Amino acid sequence: MSLRIDSKTSIRTEVPLTSYSTFKIGGPARFFAEPRTREELFQVLEFQKAEGVSLLILGRGSNVLISDDGFSGLAVSLRQFEPDQFSVDPDGLLHVSGGMSLFRLAMISQEEGLRGVEFVCHIPGTVGGAIVMNAGFGRRGHGYFEIKDVFESCAILDLNSNQIKVLRKQDIRFEYRSSSLGSNHLVLEAAFRLTPTRREIVEAEIKANFAYRNSVQDLRFPSAGSTFKNPKDHPLTSGELLERAKMKGFRIGGAMVSERHANFFLNVDHARAQDVLELMAVARNRVFEEFGVQLEPEVRYVGS
Ligand SMILES: Cc1cc2nc3c(=O)[nH]c(=O)nc-3n(C[C@H](O)[C@H](O)[C@H](O)COP(=O)(O)OP(=O)(O)OC[C@H]3O[C@@H](n4cnc5c(N)ncnc54)[C@H](O)[C@@H]3O)c2cc1C
Structure with a gap:
């Protein structure tokens, strides 16, 4: 069933979430929406408040395991949210939408000749999901990088106060595979501090990351990537x-x-x-x- 709340956005009911998680697992969401613009997103959130139901924010669902019973509130997938919106400052600051895929982010950095986000090229998530998770990756012998290393700032919608706020690096606590951004923060857009360089250098790094990823990860079946965090202070992963x-x-x-x-x-x-x-x-x-x-x-x- 589809409840139309304006001419563009529809909120569907009882939508199976299997297609919205890379694990391909999950029961239905009572309400579901896939907004493409801020206007659509805000309308969807108004609906959620009016119904008094809880909210689940999904990027590309590549780090979630969704219950077989599904979700009893409104699930909002951001994988179509302004997926191509970006701008570049002359000093290498790259502004992108929170719904952009990490592959697209890496491709833009290649086209623009900007170093720093090549390590996310293969991670099947969105910019918003990567900030919340402080996504990271490294090739053996070539260093390990996390989103926090290139993060400059982000615009979030504070779901408690309904206000848009700009958070800078010092406002967020980034840890290994987590951040202080909670379920009351929705990442609308982000800025990354990158280093101007030649495109070929970025391209070579992206190719090397894909090759290494293919040699270590198992991509034959659906998954959510690594299931457990590496333990702190232990020599083994x-x-x-x-x-x-x-x-x-x-x-x-x-x-x-x-x-x-x-x-x-x-x-x-x-x-x-x-x-x-x-x-x-x-x-x-x-x-x-x-x-x-x-x-x-x-x-x-x-x-x-
Ligand atoms: C094959 C495979 C390989 C992977 N490799 C890596 C890897 O090398 N390194 C790594 O770090 N991770 C890896 N991952 C895990 C995953 O891709 C990352 O954690 C990614 O950053 C999650 O992004 P997402 O958009 O899919 O987030 P989701 O899984 O949709 O959501 C993750 C969390 O972020 C929240 N969230 C998502 N978007 C927003 C937003 N815009 N605003 C606020 N909250 C939001 C969700 O509510 C949820 O709590 C891998 C996963 C797979 C399937």
């Missing part, structure tokens, strides 16, 4: 701990731990969120029993 705990190839229902990368949990055959949760519980228990390490999920669970 989560993938290495899970591999040593013999989790590779371990399967529950339609969910399986990758045989290539033990921190990639794959949806190999119509997995339910419950299958993934049970697999995560087994993995955490095994790693805790064998190594005394409590793995912390990187994937965000949407549900009760």
Whole structure:
């Protein structure tokens, strides 16, 4: 069913969220919208307030595991939100929309001859999702980079006060795979401080990142990338701990731990969120029993 709130935006009901998460898992959203402009977004949020339902913000859904029961409020996907909007200042400050894909961001930086965001080229999320998650990546021997390293500022909609605010780097606490931006902040746009250079240099870096990504990640089946954060102050990564705990190839229902990368949990055959949760519980228990390490999920669970 489609409830039309103006001539452009429609709010649909009982929309399966499987297509809005890279895991391809999730029950229906009671209400769902995919706004393309600020005007449409604000109308959708007015609807949410008027209905008094809770809000789920989704970028490209590449770091979420959505419950089999779905979401009982309004889910807003931002993957169509101003996906091509950008501008460049002469000093290398790149302004982009929060809904832009990270691949597009990297391509713009290549076209404009700006260094600094090549490391996000392969990450299947949006600019907003990458800021909230402080996304990061590095090739062995070539350094490790996080969004915070290039982040200058962002414009957010404060969902409590309904005001647009500009947050600078010092206003946000960035940590490994998280930030102080909470569910009451919606990233509308962001600015990244990049370094002017030759296009070929950016292009070569992007190609090298894709090649390295292809050699380490398992992209044969839907997933949400790394399931657990790497533990602090431990010499082994989560993938290495899970591999040593013999989790590779371990399967529950339609969910399986990758045989290539033990921190990639794959949806190999119509997995339910419950299958993934049970697999995560087994993995955490095994790693805790064998190594005394409590793995912390990187994937965000949407549900009760
Ligand atoms: C194959 C694969 C490879 C991956 N590789 C990497 C990697 O190398 N490095 C890495 O760091 N991550 C990686 N990831 C994880 C994921 O892509 C990143 O965390 C990404 O930044 C999430 O962006 P998203 O738009 O999909 O966010 P979503 O998954 O949609 O959302 C993540 C969180 O951000 C919030 N959010 C999203 N957009 C906004 C917004 N505009 N305003 C406010 N809140 C928002 C959501 O509510 C949610 O809490 C990978 C995932 C996959 C599937």
